Amino acid sequence: MTDPIANLTALIRCASVTPADNGALSALEAMLEPLGFTVDQVAFEAAGTPTINNLYARLGSDGPHLMFAGHTDVVPPGNEADWSHPPFDAAIDDGMLFGRGAVDMKGGIACFVAAIARHISAHGSPPGSISLLITGDEEGPAINGTTKVLAWAADRGEKWDGCIVGEPTNPNALGDMIKIGRRGSLSGTLTVSGVQGHAAYPHLADNPVRALLPMLESLISPPFDEGTDAFPATNLELTTVDVGNPARNVIPAQASAAFNVRFNDTWSTESLKAEIEQRLESAAADTRFRPGRNKADYELSWRDPASPVFLTRDEQLIETLAGAVEARTGKWPELSTTGGTSDARFIKDYCPVVEFGLVGQTMHMVDERTALTDLENLTGIYEEFLQRWFAP
Template identity: 40%
Template sequence: MSEVLDLARELIARPSVTPDDAGCQALLAGRLHRAGFSCEHLRFGEVDNLWATHGDGGPVLVLLGHTDVVPTGPVEAWSSDPFIPEVRDGMLHGRGAADMKGSVAAFVVALERFVAAHPDHPGTVALLLTSDEEGDAIDGVRRVAKAFGERGQRIDWCITGEPSSTRMLGDLLRVGRRGSLTGTLTVHGVQGHVAYPDKARNPVHQALPALAELTARRWDEGYESFPPTSLQISNIGAGTGASNVIPGDLQVLFNLRYNPHWDAARLEAECEALLKRHGLKFDLRWHRSGEPFHTPEGSLRSTAREVLASFAGAMPEESTGGGTSDARFIAPLGAQCIEVGPVNASIHQVDEHVSVADLEALPDLYLALIERLLVR
């Protein structure tokens, strides 16, 4: 078996369901330490974070990943044990194979090869790993980025190993992500008997016009490669379960995915003003998952485009689609961020898998990116 396949299998065999790292980072830190890296373990709460660096000064290139995985779901639904990696029909199966232990293994192999070939390379190359990407994302890269900001840690370029490819390795280059903002809305009414609506105040009836306006609003027309901002209601509920009771409260959970036309504070103000304009009595709690980020044309994008084209045989699509990633916490430090990784078709699914051929190509892809950025 290949070096990267062996390491990916070792990582998959550790059941690191978020936020448990299950020893993954210790394994990787040991390898990187032997390769000459300085390793710093940053543990916040129940979350393990690893910061491994080689070289000094700028530019600073960071490879960003996570060792935690989502729960497996019903184990009996899998064709094989999700934490016993198995190769079948050219695919490596196991939880985290694509998201993202395959990329993490490739990162480490690429870094080992890079420092062996360029022991006195310019600048700094680093690996940042967390065990809190798939969970609350509070004590992982968000917290590390805060600590980096406080101590003045410089980051020029960041390559995240999230599974970004769609049909074949290297066919998509992610150059940004939308922001994510979640609102938990409670509209207050007065509970009563449905036969006496004059003695009650129905929060469902009161809220419907406001919710209709929120969902129908055209927030913007998009931003460069970003789609228009979207608001989606994900949960809504009210009532006691009885058909003859007007509910006292209505609960609504909604999410905004937004482009750089907006920031969270302005969106919050817009939503609250609309609800007040409809005369609602309400409470609204917000959770800011992260602001949008966008890497403009420059050395990072152009280098990545050339490298991916050489692997995929055609220029990659440059996209800002998808959900969020931990790069949203690194970008505010002043870093240009891209995402490059394997095919994402099976992530978070039963029988998650990654192509062995793609996995074995990933270290060369990451190595090419590192060499072109740091040693030209």
């Protein structure tokens, strides 16, 4: 268990494409039990979603209590013929370990297990507790995974003092970046209704595309904000515009557009929804492209659940991890809130949480891979963190 390469090889060879487990959690359990962990595999289900296997393991019974969180599920490999090496073989070539999940994020799990094993070998069991919360639902709908395991564990009396999520946070080199928060994410769909008709007789119809244009413009301009000290500016992206009209001479009856907003701590989910609703309501009365028409007939629907914005302010957790990174790499990492969402958005409701893992340049790509030196160095960083976190 002290070798992160061996640990990662065992995990990659379990083809755990979400929502399938294919033995990945049992492989992890086999690594943890010899180290003294009590391991529970728990499954959760909900209507319309796949049943998901998850793992919760704990070593120790006292505080401080550190959680390491992550996921063993991976995205599909795509066309396996495009890979230099089969995606679930964990092949090593020219100092790189290839495989789906190598960086996102079986590599982080493998390194953390190796760090624990080395810490126990050098110092014995820590004067506190370590737990691992590993889901099989991070790359899926994220309904039957981390959020339900947290509630299940909390009902059993589990409390945590801090958490590291082992996502691949580093953009270029190990030690570049620790994630100390995440922007919120909010998605919606706007549907405008009109009156279908012949394109040669527009006065008999009402083209919903003409109404949609100023409404979309209102979502893009003006900017929602200029950013904050910890976050970049809130950004809305139109992700699709659909009419579904195969005929060139027919005015459609409906037009729709979907959008996603990544927002900073200027907004809550509720206040951002209210701002978007106000913009659309005003723009619906804009008849520049529909002279003589009434306010547009539209419907706005929100895709739930939205992901809230959060920022970790726990200096002990952040400084201890950053110090461990500096001790092993010689550089102080950037403290960032960039990127998408992760399961840290659920964990922040239970304890302070930060994210740090491997270099993420090849995550979700063909030939996903990590350098063997990065596996060794990340193990060293986690080991240094454990020593500092549990120092008397």
